Structures are given as structure tokens and as C-alpha cells.
Amino acid sequence: MEDMKMEQYLNRANMLVEALPYIQRLFGKTIVIKYGGAAMLNEDLTQKILEDVTLLKFVGMNPILVHGGGPDINNMLKALKIEPKFIDGLRVTDDQTMQVVQMVLTGKINKEIVAKLNGMGASAIGLCGIDGNILKAVKAPPKNGIDLGNVGKITSINTTLLKTLAHDQYIPVIAPVATGDAGESYNINADTVAGEIATALEAEKLIFLTDTDGIRTNENDPESLLYVASKTDILNMIEDGKITGGMLPKVSGCLSAIDHGVKRAHILNGTIPHPIILEIFTDSGIGTMVTG
Numbered sequence: 123m124e125d126m127k128m129e130q131y132l133n134r135a136n137m138l139v140e141a142l143p144y145i146q147r148l149f150g151k152t153i154v155i156k157y158g159g160a161a162m163l164n165e166d167l168t169q170k171i172l173e174d175v176t177l178l179k180f181v182g183m184n185p186i187l188v189h190g191g192g193p194d195i196n197n198m199l200k201a202l203k204i205e206p207k208f209i210d211g212l213r214v215t216d217d218q219t220m221q222v223v224q225m226v227l228t229g230k231i232n233k234e235i236v237a238k239l240n241g242m243g244a245s246a247i248g249l250c251g252i253d254g255n256i257l258k259a260v261k262a263p264p265k266n267g268i269d270l271g272n273v274g275k276i277t278s279i280n281t282t283l284l285k286t287l288a289h290d291q292y293i294p295v296i297a298p299v300a301t302g303d304a305g306e307s308y309n310i311n312a313d314t315v316a317g318e319i320a321t322a323l324e325a326e327k328l329i330f331l332t333d334t335d336g337i338r339t340n341e342n343d344p345e346s347l348l349y350v351a352s353k354t355d356i357l358n359m360i361e362d363g364k365i366t367g368g369m370l371p372k373v374s375g376c377l378s379a380i381d382h383g384v385k386r387a388h389i390l391n392g393t394i395p396h397p398i399i400l401e402i403f404t405d406s407g408i409g410t411m412v413t414g
Contacts (some may be wrong), residue, residue: 141403148402149182149340151287151326156316156375158190159333159392162231168238170332174398175293176242178345184288186319187246187295190312191231198222209265211368212273215309220272223309224250227297235295246293252307254283257315259300259308273321274300274308276315279322288323317375321382328379329401330372331392336410337373338365354379376412387412 123166157171178185196206199222200264215223232248239246251257259274287294298315300308313330320328339346339359348355356373359365365373376387389408392395401407 129211137403143351144309144403145181150184152184152186152274152320152323153327153329153402154186154316154320154323154325155180155329155398156188156312156372157235157392158189158192159331162189162191163193164393167395170395171392171398172238173242175394176239176244177399178402179244179406185293186284186288186323187235187293187324188298188312188316188319189227189231189235189295190229190298194231194299195223195226195281197228203320207268208367209268210366211370212265212311213309213412214268215271215273220307220309221286224299224307232295232297239293244293245291246295247287248282248295248297249258250297251310251315254280255301256280256283256296257298257300257310259302259310261302261308272306272308274302276309276310276318279319283320284319284323307364311371313375315373316351317379320379320384320387324383325379326385327402328376328384330375330387330389330399331397332369332372332389333391333393334369335391335408336389337365337412346357348409348410350413352413353380354411359361373412378412 155175162168171327175185198220199206202222204218228250232250235247236248236395238337249256256279258278259276262270262273264270284294298310298312300310302308311410316328335344335347337348339348342408356365356377372389379387388401388409388411397408401409
């Protein structure tokens with residue numbers, strides 16, 4: 123029994139040693155994480171993901187968490203008998219839907235995440251794009267000839283505020299609602315927000331946590347996972363119709379970030395325990411890494 127315990131302790135020690143060079147390399151660096159999808163509906167998975175984020179902060183990195191909330195928004199719309207509509211993974215947002223989006227994202231989900239992080243000993247601060255003009259936007263153009271309603275296109279990001287918070291003791295937790303020049307609110311896809319923030323801050327890493335294990339050449343075949351995908355690979359897959367729907371904003375965010383100086387972009391399965399630690403602190407990593 124004592125030998126078994128010693129072996130367990132040695133395994134833990136070896137894991138810490140394996141993580142050391144990654145901690146050294148990423149110390150003081152900004153890591154933008156987009157969190158959403160099915161993982162948000164599972165308390166145990168949520169706990170483990172937020173433990174990962176807290177760990178990043180305590181070992182000297184600067185995580186910024188951007189969250190979605192599609193399932194919760196859809197549930198509230200259903201309760202109000204409003205039919206959700208999407209175009210290429212983007213939510214069509216009329217005035218009534220915008221009220222629901224803002225209520226659910228900023229009033230419910232954002233504060234739940236902040237409370238959980240603070241309960242782990244972190245100093246999280248909940249924000250949306252309206253606070254401090256973090257996200258300024260204008261109305262997005264039609265998609266495939268369809269007016270998306272109160273969906274915005276980001277025009278500027280208050281990087282000074284985000285850097286001040288992230289480089290201090292705080293973990294910024296951002297709901298993807300932006301503001302216009304006249305004070306109007308815009309719904310922004312959370313994947314897009316994460317990509318834009320990572321770009322503006324020249325983040326070291328951009329991580330998307332999704333419901334799948336990454337980019338597949340055949341979405342129905344887990345064995346077709348691409349561990350590394352280049353810009354050319356992704357553009358070809360989009361053209362061939364192999365990347366569609368909700369994955370489009372994620373890969374677009376990755377490509378934009380890589381084009382504008384972000385060192386690494388990752389698409390990971392957020393429905394497995396501790397996906398961020400597995401990606402950042404292990405030699406093998408998981409999911410798909412997007413390169414230029």
C-alpha cells in the first residue's frame with residue numbers, strides 16, 4: 123500500500139515537473155479563453171474549467187475569460203415562446219431577443235461565473251462590453267441578405283482597462299454585449315469577441331472551449347481530428363463545406379487572431395475535465411492548434 127502511495131506521489135511530482143517549462147514560458151502572458159456551449163450546463167465540468175482558469179492566474183499568467191450562453195438564452199426564449207433563429211452560427215437578434223440576451227448574459231451567467239471563481243480564491247470581476255466602453259460596435263451588415271437585427275460589429279476595444287485589470291490581481295470575465303455611440307446595445311458572438319480581444323491585446327494564446335474535440339475533416343468521425351490545422355487547411359475546408367454553423371465563428375476568430383500577432387490559437391473539447399491544463403501544461407496537448 124505504501125509503495126502504491128509513493129508511486130502516486132511520484133506521478134504527481136512528474137506532472138508538475140512536466141508543467142514547469144510551460145509555466146516559465148507563459149509567465150506574465152495574456153491568455154484569452156472563450157467558454158460556452160454544453161460545458162456551461164454541467165456543474166462538474168464548469169467547476170473544473172474554472173479551476174483551470176484560477177490555476178493560470180495563481181502561477182503568474184493573465185487569463186481573460188469571455189463567455190457565451192447560447193443554451194441558457196435559448197431556454198429563456200423558449201419559455202417566452204420566442205423562436206431562436208441563426209444564420210451561419212450567428213443569432214438573429216430582434217429587440218425582444220436582445221433584451222433576453224442582455225438579461226441572461228450579463229445578469230445571470232456572468233455573475234454566476236464570477237461568484238464561482240471568487241469562491242475558489244480568485245479575484246474575478248464581471249464585465250460586459252458596455253462597462254467602460256470595453257466593446258464599441260456598430261450594427262453588423264446583413265448575412266446572406268438577411269438583417270441580423272441588433273447584432274454588432276466591433277469597432278474598438280478598451281485595451282487599457284483590460285490590461286489594467288488582467289495585469290493586476292483580477293480575472294476579467296466578459297459577457298459579449300457591446301455598446302454603440304448612442305448607447306444602444308449589440309449582441310456579439312462570443313467567439314468573435316474572444317478573437318478580437320486576443321488580437322487587440324496581442325495575447326500569447328487564444329483558446330476556444332467547444333462541445334467537440336476540435337476540427338475534424340469529417341465532423342461525424344472522431345478519428346479525423348486535426349491536431350494541427352493551417353490557415354490553408356481551414357480555408358479549403360470552409361470552401362468544401364466541411365466547416366459550417368457554430369464552428370465558423372471559432373475558426374474565423376482563430377485565423378484573425380493568428381494573422382494579427384496572437385502566437386497560438388486552440389480549439390479544445392470543453393466537455394472533458396481540465397481541458398485547459400491538459401492543453402497548456404502537457405507535452406502532448408489536446409484538440410486542434412491553428413497555425414498561420
